[in-house]
Amino acid sequence: MSSSQKLSANARVNIPSILYKLYEPFLWSQIKNGPRPHHIGLIVDGNRRFAKIKGLASNEGHNAGSQKLEDFLRWCWRLDIKIVTLYGFSTENHKRAENEVDYLMDLILKKLKQYQVDPVIRREGVKIKVIGQRENLSEEMITEIEKTEELTKDHDRFQLNIAVSYGGREEIVDAVKSIAKQIQDKQIVLQDIDEEMFASHLYTEGIPDPDLIIRTSGEERLSGFLLWQSAYSELYFTVVYWPAFRMIDFWRAIRVYQQRERRYGK
Template sequence: MREWLRAQFRSVYERVLRREISGAPSHVAVIQDGNRRYARERGDDTATGHRVGAETTERVLDWCAELGVDELTLYAFSTENFNRPPDEREHLFDLIEEKLYQFADADRVHEERVRVRAIGDTDRLPERVQQAIDYAEAQTAGYDALTLNVAVAYGGRAELLQAAREIGSAVDRGDLDPADVTAETVEARLYDGAVRDVDLIVRTGGDERTSNFLPWHANGNEAAAFFCTPYWPEFSKIDFLRAIRTYEAREVSWRRTRAKRALALVRALGGEVKEARRVLDRFRDYLPDAVEDEPTEQQPAD
């Protein structure tokens, strides 16, 4: 009876959360933490935790397709993971290889037009994993409804260092003027990875840190962050919807803050700053009603 009541409550709560959400972030990045702790607390081996976690990954992909997320990036294997015991590392390679082939051949991946891509220093991976990556990317290359990035052999600091070295070499050769270095110059030298900036980072397992994950695309975009205590194998749709709600609340707060700054600038400078007025008009809905009497560009200040 207790389990039935718990299931009913979760079902109702899920519907409530769904009604509270008006949209979805374009790009969600997930740090799948807690697989080993999940297994250890149940007396299982590490391999079991990773395998159960892989099932959660499949469900999250379905939730993203359902909610209209454009891009999902999963932190599957970091550069630090190369330091794990050989047997655990080999099991992770086995699992990544297996799941890449499964994703590439899954009916729902083709029905939902999911493009699978790998992000990271993939040359460091075993040849069999590289072959699985090539297969998955080739099988889904023509799709554009949802992009699934699998971050393998990935490290954000290493990615930025690689880009900096390539830019430095180009400057030394005379192929690039330092004055011409822009954000686009850096992005062109990052891993062939994320298509969009990250809007929301989700981390399971209780830790509140982003662990060297997508620093350019996430931190540079001031992505919202959602940290939750369930281990990755326990991560539920309710947890995912709560993460989306966190993103939406942050977006509203950000828009309100930007609108207030623009309003303060317009007031301070007597309406002479066109850019501030443009921002103010764009975000006027996020300001208190009292500012509706503020002059606009079409109604100059006296």
């Protein structure tokens, strides 16, 4: 899709409320009884472009994107989708301007602190896990990550994984290093290595692979997100920028997922 088409899709006039109210239950009737993904991976993209077309500063786009996550989680809980993994901050994002990196990290810190005391997180039983290379993060960030994980570790209804300082290639390299050290320490032998063992050395150990991965903004690539885990994931790309993503956009993704036949290589 061209840049002008993406711009049009995100700057469109809102559907009149009466039409939206008619379309929403129609779409719900199509998906409510169909199969639902157990685990959704989410690549949130388009915050800065959303801000640009709205005449706002980039940071305002990131703010809007952060707020949108709360809506998305509610939509998932309504469908009883158990796990969401959010691509929050990639290893490549460290290369952005220092002031933008600092702002994004501050947003993540605020989100973690919010989840520590959020009654909705407690009521819905949401376990929070942060995946990524923590050695690249500040001491304050690591402290808040550990505190959030500790406070929610016994929640067992839903799970939110936040990928921070995450890269799929780095995750695989770290897994290889971990296995190599076990061989070096004579804890395992080469013949012990199989897919199950390898997966146990990934950041997502114990978490089932995503059934569906959604990426906003019209970019059609994974950008290093869950490279090992996404082998059989269904992929859904939408031109809508993340802050403009609506419930009906989410339901459309679910409808497409339900229409696909998952073959797992067969």
